[in-house]
Structures are given as C-alpha cells and as structure tokens.
Amino acid sequence: MNSAPPPDTSVIPVHVAIVMDGNGRWAEERKKPRLLGHKAGVKSVRTVVETAREIGVKHLTLYAFSTENWARPSLEVKGLMSLLDSYLKSERKTMLKNDIRLKCIGQRKRLPPDVRKTMDWVIDATDQCSAMTLNLALSYGSRSEIVRAARQLAGQCVDGRLNVDELDDQKLSNHLYTAGQPDPDMFIRTGGEKRLSNFLLWQVSYAELYFTDIKWPDFGRDQFLEAVADFADRQRRFGKTGSQLSKE
Secondary structure, three states, rough: OOOOOOOOOOOOOEEEEEEEHHHHHHHHOOOHHHHHHHHHHHHHHHHHHHHEEEEEOOOOEEEEEEEHHHHHHHHHHHHHHHHHHHHHHHHHHHHHHOOOOEEEOOOOHHHHHHHHHHHHHHHHOOOHHHHHHEEEEEEHHHHHHHHHHHHHHHHHHHOOOOOOOOOOOOHHHOOOOOOOOOOHHHHHEEOOOOOOOOOOOOOOOOOOEEOOOHHHHOOOHHHHHHHHHHHOOOOOOOOOOHHHHHHH
C-alpha cells in the first residue's frame, strides 16, 4: 500500500458511502450465473477498501445486503452469505495490517449464525484499529433504522428519562447504527441506477451524490479516484450562498 495519496485528490471526503450495484447484471451480460458477478464484485471491494485507506478516507460504508435482498432466490442469498463469510475470514489479517476497524450496521440477528460468528470475530479483532472504519451494511434498511431510533427515543420519553422538547437531530442521530461517526460527505452508486434505495436516508442529507453507469465488478482504483476527484471539484454550501462561503 502506498503511503501518500495520489496528487489529483487534494480534497478527500471523510466518509464515503457506496451502493455496490450491478453485480448480477454484469454476470448476466456475460451469460454467467449471477453469483459469479458477486464473486467478481468481491475483488472490487478489496480494491476500493485499499484505495480509500491509502488516500485518507476515515469512514467507508458499503451497502452489502439490504433488508429487501432477503426476498431474492434462496440459492442466491445462500451464495451471498457464503461469499460474505469467506471475505471476512480472508480479510481479517489485511484489516489488522492496515489498521482498519470493521463494523456492521443493520439487523445482524437476521444473518446466519455462522456468518454472525465470523463477523463478531473480525469486529473484536479489529476493535482497536483507528486509521479507517469499514462499515458493512448487512440486512440494512434506512427506514427501519429510523423507526428503531424513534422507538428508542419514544421509550425514553415514556419512562421520563427524556423530555419531548429535548428531541433534536443529534439525539436521533445518536440512536442510528452509525452513531458516533460523521455523516457521509459522498454517496456513490454504481450500475447506472439513480436512486438511494433506502440507504442511509438520514445520514446522506448533505452528501454529494455521484452516479456512474459502471457496474460494480468493473469499479476499481481508477474509477474510485475519479469519483473522489469529482467530489473535490464541488462546492459544498450547506444552505449558504457561494459568495458567503468565499468570505469565510
């Protein structure tokens, strides 16, 4: 891994969120089973994680499996879970070597027991790593995440531990899966679709959106750096005018 960021990435997003779309269609275009597309996509995961760590991204969230994905054919779901288990086992040493902490966001209890066991093993092993946090969104859905947070806050109000007038953005954020992490600066979606697909709806409120037709198995180092370079060229105003920012 190189020690210095490439010269064309002068502004690095702190937190990047990615919808890794297009694996199945990539395989179908090649007359291959969809699962082979997901296997090819694992290589892109390794490349993007390594590149993000190299250039100084502090948080990387990958949408690996949504709550809606459970409705896919059982054979494909089983294959995806097997790929996830293999990825975690194979990448543990690399994460430790590169000081990457693993976290899982989503409904972890719905994952197969063997996958949860492997996940916990890697999470515990990398708990003290601090250079970058890799969030794998698994069995994740943003609407259910927000409802979960609202229920927790409502319970605190009912119990008298919280006054309803004290509710604000920060308190809700503190009850999301990403509590303690900054919101994404950049949202990337591969595969040609242009929608959020129930991914980090609260957290990406001010993220820069980047869509590409490139399917995930073909999204590598150069494509990721191109997206980051596009981010660097944007002016993030957060409701202010450009002239206001120029005076700050």
